Amino acid sequence: MTDEAIPFLDLVTVHRDLEGELVDVLKTALKCAGFIGGPMVQGFEDDFARFCDARFCVGVASGTDALRFALIAVGVRPGAIVVTVPNTFIATTEAISQVGARPDFVDVDSKTYTMDPEQLRKYLEHKCRWNTKTRQVIHNATGKPVEAIVPVHLYGQMVDMDPILDICAEYNLKVIEDACQAQGAEYFSQKDNRWHKAGSMGHAAAFSFYPGKNLGACGEAGAVTTNDDGVAQMCRLLRDHGQSKKYFHDIEGYNGRLDAIQAGFLHVKLRHLPPWNEQRRQVAERYNKLFAGAEGVVTLPHQPSWARSVYHLYVVQVEDRARLQQQLSDVHIGTGVHYPMVLHLTKAYEGLNFQRGDFPVAEKAAAHILSLPMFPGLSLRQQERVVTEVLKCLAITSVSEPSA
Ligand SMILES: Cc1ncc(COP(=O)(O)O)c(C=O)c1O
Structure with a gap:
């Protein structure tokens, strides 16, 4: 076994392979000189919509824009509350604040790290009241209407969407999937006994194509997917200064278009996404086998029977995360923490007056999670070295042999 450096993410090899x-x-x-709009954007949008089993895809400049435009397009108004989870990237809550709404949180499931439907129900039943006249949920403490939910398919893992969608239908809430980390992930719905793609289940969904994502641009890019013609049309207006045709502005919008060159790059890469996702699944399976026997010391990712994760990240939990991360860094193995800080305790949200202990599952996870190297092309030999070093640090000597 060599002491070669193992990056957390290898973005060089993939671009070398696709350079031509x-x-x-x-x-x-x-x-x-086709830099803005045109066939490159349209071509990618058509194929990405098809890939997600969604009727429409609107290419935009980033995942953050996608979230913001989706929130506005489904009808979230300034002054409303939008509920999400505390263990997501800040873009989720930035988008909520940027439409003039207030982010609120419910805790996550301890195994999947995604929104716990029971916690959402408790929030709506105990912290809110139902106004039968307006058919709105009103948040007791602030008197503001709760208008939407943003479940986050974190790490490439699906949220348990059946109960979330049921609760939201019952309470007249819009659902925007944050699918920024989950291109190609699937959920098995008991309602119609079939698999559904991330981005096809809510009123709208947001994708990020930040370079490190499963489908990444060579710069910034994002997309909204939806099955609703009106939502798609509104997102098209919002991304382009509210123009329905040149210099005819139906509304004030934003400069949030998907760059044509990035759309072209994404279109090339989209063809490779299914095999890349498959390779990520194989990498995850190999990690699971290599870590067999270390249960109780290393908590592995959990994939429920209703989910097909695309393993944007392979996240484990250990007691002493800082020590493990340092020791892996000492032997040139890259890792990450997604995310070290829960949003409700982040400085930017001091004004919302949350306390430590408000969302204990997310808080506990944030203290112990570590993302190990994960990318298509990560070799068995590299994984064996990662696992050996992890177990060495945790003082476990036996590593089980993978069967494949
Ligand atoms: C869960 C989540 N939401 C939103 C975003 C924002 O996407 P972007 O960086 O493309 O604006 C990201 C990207 O990192 C993300 O991981």
């Missing part, structure tokens, strides 16, 4: 195709995209755009 990506350069062709650039040449095509340069030849016709």
Whole structure:
């Protein structure tokens, strides 16, 4: 076994392998100076909608824009409350605040790290009241209406959508999936006995194509998917200064378009996404086997029977995270923490007056989670070294042999 460095994420190899195709995209755009809108954007949108089993895809400039536009397009108004989880990237709550709404939180499930439907129900039953006249949920403490829920398919893992969608239908709430980390993840719905893609289940969904995502651009990019024609149309207006045609502004919007060159790059990469996701699943399975026997010391990711994760991240929990991360870094193994700080205790949200202990599951996870190297192409040999070093640090000597 060598002491080669193992990166947390290898973005170089994939771009070296695709260089020819990506350069062709650039040449095509340069030849016709097609930088904004046009067939490259449309082509990607059509295929990404198809990939997600959604009727519409609207390409935008980032996942944050996608969230913001989706929130506005489904009808979230300034002054409303939008409920999400505390263990997500701040973009989720930034988008909520940026539409003039107030983020609120419910805790997550301890195994999947995603929104716990029971906690959502408790929130609506105990912290809110139902106004039968307006058919609105009113948050008791603030008197504000709760208008939408943003479940986050974190780490490539699906949220348990059946109960979430049922609760939201019962309480007249819009659902925006934050699918930024979950391109291609699937959920098995008991309602119609079939698998559903991330981004096809809520009123709208937001995707990020930040370079490190399962489907990443060579820069910034994002998309909204939806089955609702009106929501798609509104997102198209919002991304382009509210223009229905050049210089005819139906509303004030934003400069939030998907760059044509990025759309071209994404279109090339989209063809590779299914095999890349499959490789990530294999990497996860190999980690699971290599860690067999270390249960109780290393908590592994949990995939419920109703989910097919795309393992954007492979996240374990250990007691002494800081020590393990340092020791892995000492032997040149890259890791990450997603995320070290829960949002309700983050400085930016001091004004919302949350306390430590408000969301104990998310808080506990934040103190112990560690993301191990995960990318398509991570070799068995590299994984064996990662696992050996983890177990060495945790003073476990036996490593089980993988069967494949
Ligand atoms: C869960 C989640 N939501 C939102 C975003 C925001 O996406 P972007 O960085 O493309 O704006 C990200 C990206 O990191 C994310 O991981």
